Amino acid sequence: MNFDRSTAMSDDRLPERPAEPPAVASASPNTSAEEDVAAAALHAIARALPDRINADPEHVEQGLARLVLTVVELLREVLEHQAIRRMDGGTLTDAEIERLGLALFKLNQRMDELKSIFGLTDEDLNIDLGPLGRLR
Numbered sequence: 246m247n248f249d250r251s252t253a254m255s256d257d258r259l260p261e262r263p264a265e266p267p268a269v270a271s272a273s274p275n276t277s278a279e280e281d282v283a284a285a286a287l288h289a290i291a292r293a294l295p296d297r298i299n300a301d302p303e304h305v306e307q308g309l310a311r312l313v314l315t316v317v318e319l320l321r322e323v324l325e326h327q328a329i330r331r332m333d334g335g336t337l338t339d340a341e342i343e344r345l346g347l348a349l350f351k352l353n354q355r356m357d358e359l360k361s362i363f364g365l366t367d368e369d370l371n372i373d374l375g376p377l378g379r380l381r
Contacts, residue, residue, distance in 0.1 A: 279323070279326070279327065279330075282323075282377065283323055285374075285375070285376070285377060286319055286323075286374050286377055288375075289372075289373070289374035289375040289376075289377060290315070290316070290319065290372060290374070292375060306363070307363050307364065307365070310359070310362075310363040310365065311363070311365055311369055311370065314356065314359060314360065314363070314365060314370055315370045315372055317356065318356065318370050321349070321352055321353070321356070324349070325349055328345050328349065
């Protein structure tokens, strides 16, 4: 978003963020519903984030960890849904299902460790994704 002097406020605050992001046009007519859902989820995350970042040195590390872990959690859930869809569709071998399950299990364990390290809970990562509902 470009700003010029006419959009700047007198007290040096940034202008308000628009209520709705511009609609995402599909890159091709072959865009899957999951890609559309992922795009909608990313726009919802953008709306849920504050307009300004609190740069308090004592809290910046936890805020950054919360942001990163929230994005990782969103991606983990998308991958999990994709894996279930592929399992239900019969496109995975037993070995692939085993590897995928183990990878998702290890990711879940590591997420729990990182949440513990940064003092975060599941609720801290449970952002509102607008029409898609809550992340968890």
